[in-house]
Amino acid sequence: MPAKSIDYDSVSKIYDQVRSGEPEMIFHLLEEYLPDSRSKVLDVGCGTGNNTLLLQKATEAQVFGLDSSLGMLLEAQEKAQHISFIHACADGIPVKPRSFDMVFMTEVVHHLPSMDDAMQEMSRVLKIGGRLCIVTQSHRQIEARVTSQFFPATVAIDKKRYPDIPEIEQSMKENSLTETWSRSYKFAPVVLGEDFLNTVSRKGYSMLHKISESEYQEGLKALQQSYVKRERLDYAAGYSYVWARKSAD
Numbered sequence: 001m002p003a004k005s006i007d008y009d010s011v012s013k014i015y016d017q018v019r020s021g022e023p024e025m026i027f028h029l030l031e032e033y034l035p036d037s038r039s040k041v042l043d044v045g046c047g048t049g050n051n052t053l054l055l056q057k058a059t060e061a062q063v064f065g066l067d068s069s070l071g072m073l074l075e076a077q078e079k080a081q082h083i084s085f086i087h088a089c090a091d092g093i094p095v096k097p098r099s100f101d102m103v104f105m106t107e108v109v110h111h112l113p114s115m116d117d118a119m120q121e122m123s124r125v126l127k128i129g130g131r132l133c134i135v136t137q138s139h140r141q142i143e144a145r146v147t148s149q150f151f152p153a154t155v156a157i158d159k160k161r162y163p164d165i166p167e168i169e170q171s172m173k174e175n176s177l178t179e180t181w182s183r184s185y186k187f188a189p190v191v192l193g194e195d196f197l198n199t200v201s202r203k204g205y206s207m208l209h210k211i212s213e214s215e216y217q218e219g220l221k222a223l224q225q226s227y228v229k230r231e232r233l234d235y236a237a238g239y240s241y242v243w244a245r246k247s248a249d
């Protein structure tokens with residue numbers, strides 16, 4: 001089946017109804033590197049700015065967001081008028097070299113047409129000694145998702161779509177981001193409630209747009225039955241944080 005691309009301008013209208021910022025995600029980011037009041041931070045693929053705003057509130061840094069979807073950025077700008085948002089692609093960041101102390105992206109790397117082109121650009125805009133953090137899911141974490149249980153066709157699709165951790169670290173190393181390390185966090189297990197069913201019912205996860213309609217309907221029916229039976233579903237696949245420090249231009 002050819003890969004269906006996701007129209008984030010349309011998704012922007014419902015994104016905040018089905019997805020919110022994850023304070024725990026930003027907490028682990030800041031645990032590793034805390035920017036100070038002189039720091040400039042860029043959130044690449046910031047979407048509707050949920051994590052941009054969380055990070056800005058938790059630090060004194062000057063925070064910027066960048067996204068290729070104007071629809072997503074308009075939502076972001078409405079809720080965070082004091083943050084500067086840039087409409088651009090990750091592989092063409094319209095700022096001078098060495099502008100940022102930290103660049104991060106959460107749940108974006110699997111959407112990039114070329115991770116290497118974006119990596120080159122993110123490295124270019126980082127200062128020497130600056131940090132890059134890519135928050136994503138490893139192939140093992142994709143297998144462990146609760147959605148993988150109900151929509152098994154998403155596993156192979158997402159393993160193809162998501163670069164695994166060694167591939168990300170390799171791309172970093174090839175782009176002057178020579179010191180790399182990764183951490184994985186299993187967030188506190190959340191017993192899934194109506195919100196999760198609502199998100200799935202509205203295809204609020206991008207991989208649900210990639211499977212056939214019959215595969216989607218079959219999984220949705222099984223999930224609804226699981227709710228009727230009051231089965232306990234934990235959402236705890238976790239995330240991987242792939243870090244790099246820029247060593248040179």
Ligand SMILES: C[S@@+](CC[C@H](N)C(=O)[O-])C[C@H]1O[C@@H](n2cnc3c(N)ncnc32)[C@H](O)[C@@H]1O
Binds near residue numbers: 089105206
């Ligand atoms: C799943 S959303 C994640 C949004 C946000 N980072 C979050 O965690 O809520 C993916 C975002 O990446 C953006 N995106 C996809 N490809 C991009 C690219 N090449 N350059 C910049 N943004 C991109 C989409 O427009 C969308 O807003």
